[in-house]
Amino acid sequence: MMEAFDTDRGGAGCLRGMVGQSPRFLAALKLIARIAHYDAPVLIEGETGTGKELAARGIHDGSRRRAKPFVAVNCGAIPESLIENELFGHSRGAFTDAGIAVPGLLRLAHQGSLFLDEIDALPARGQVALLRFLQDGHYRPLGAQHAESADVRIIVASNRRLKTLVGEHSFRADLLFRLHVLSLEMPALRDRPGDPWLLAHHFLDEFAQRYGSISGEARRSIDSHAHAWFDAYAWPGNVRELENLIHRVFLLSDGPELSLPAPDVPALGGPELLQAAAGDAPQSYTAARTQALDVFHRRYLDALLRRTQGNVTQAARLAGKERRALGKLLQKYHVDPSRFRM
Structure with missing residues (x-):
């Protein structure tokens, strides 16, 4: 059983900030624990805000690589012209202003895990570069004379179906085959009955610790009237939307009880x-x-x-x-x- 997994909170599952007790959520936690034991690429899919990066960290924390680096990068934030430099790094003199050798993400994540979020945003050039590394574990830094190797577990995430993108010819099928060895679907918050209310109190406790409390102030709570719409609301922004709501109301509300207006x-x-x-x-x-x-x-x-x-x-x-x-x-x-x- 992975060390980061905990079910001591009233039957609820908890994994590095992931809290819930609904059947689909607990099934996802169970699968994370299972996937963590097998050192193979992982594809995590799910809507924005469902906790894909937290799941990736859970997989890393439960694996034999837990003591080594977990390196996360958003593929959508890397310009296409810099993809290979970001992944592989460069040697001294590889281009103008390259005064020193700089390691890439693969070297930084050596013996650990590299998490590539929004893999669907990786341009064609980056897809080819990643596929080349996945084939044999070797890569060549820009300007280097010899290839290097890295022992890295690749975990990727997407809020779009990669199979659909393959059908639209915007994602390489051969790369999908390499990545889709182990897969995990993070459930939307609307499919986790009871969890929004549980998460709301979890975030309330987090913000109380972060901002501290006024001396003598009673522990704050959530207006029970909000319970009526919590499970009925679709939470299009998922856990991230809920966290932002609690954060905002926590900071702007007076008194011991937080009144959460229905959307x-x-x-x-x-x-x-x-x-x-x-x-x-x-x-x-x-x-x-x-x-x-x-x-x-x-x-x-x-x-x-x-x-x-x-x-x-x-x-x-x-x-x-x-x-x-x-x-x-x-x-x-x-x-x-x-x-x-x-």
Whole structure:
């Protein structure tokens, strides 16, 4: 069992800032622990804000490489002209102003793990360079006479489906095959019932420690009325959105209780959704949640198609979903795109 994994908090799983107790979240933690033992490339997919980098760190921390470097880089932040220099480094005199040799990311991560976030943003030149290294573990720094080797575990992440990008000819199929040895899907927060409330208190404790408390001040809490909409809300920004909400309210609220305003209604589905979530009629939690999510989905899909005037491809892009997946939602909730076309 990996050292970073903990389940002592009331049955909840916790992994370096990843907190939850929902079945899909615990399944992801279990898979992280399993993947950590096998020294092979890993592909992590999931929406923005679902904790892909934390998962990558968990894999590293649970592996035999835990005492060695974990180097993280966002591929979207590297200009195409500097890709090979960033990955492989350069020798002295390789180009103008190269007065000293500078190691690349592979050398910095030697015997550890290199995490490449937003791998989908890696340009064609970078994809070729990475594929070359994955084939035999060798690379040549810019300007060097001889190739070098590095013992590095490659972990990559994407918020877009790489298989879809391969079909669109914007990502190399041979590189995907090299990367997709082990895979992990980080669940969206909307698919983790109960976890938003748990995470909200986790972040509240974190901010209380970070900013300290006024002498004699009581421990702060969250207004219980927020519980009515927490699981019903879709959290399009996932855990990152929730963390930012708690951070903002923590800093701007007075008194021991934080009042969390429900997000604006196009995302939530209007007062009807809150009523369905709170449930005036006596019904089970599961039934109330299903009712609230039905209201949300129909309202969300209506608003989405109204914005794109019935263009399903554009709507899928705005929603961050594959077109086929969005099409299935439209069928499930009986939303006809033709109603919104001008």
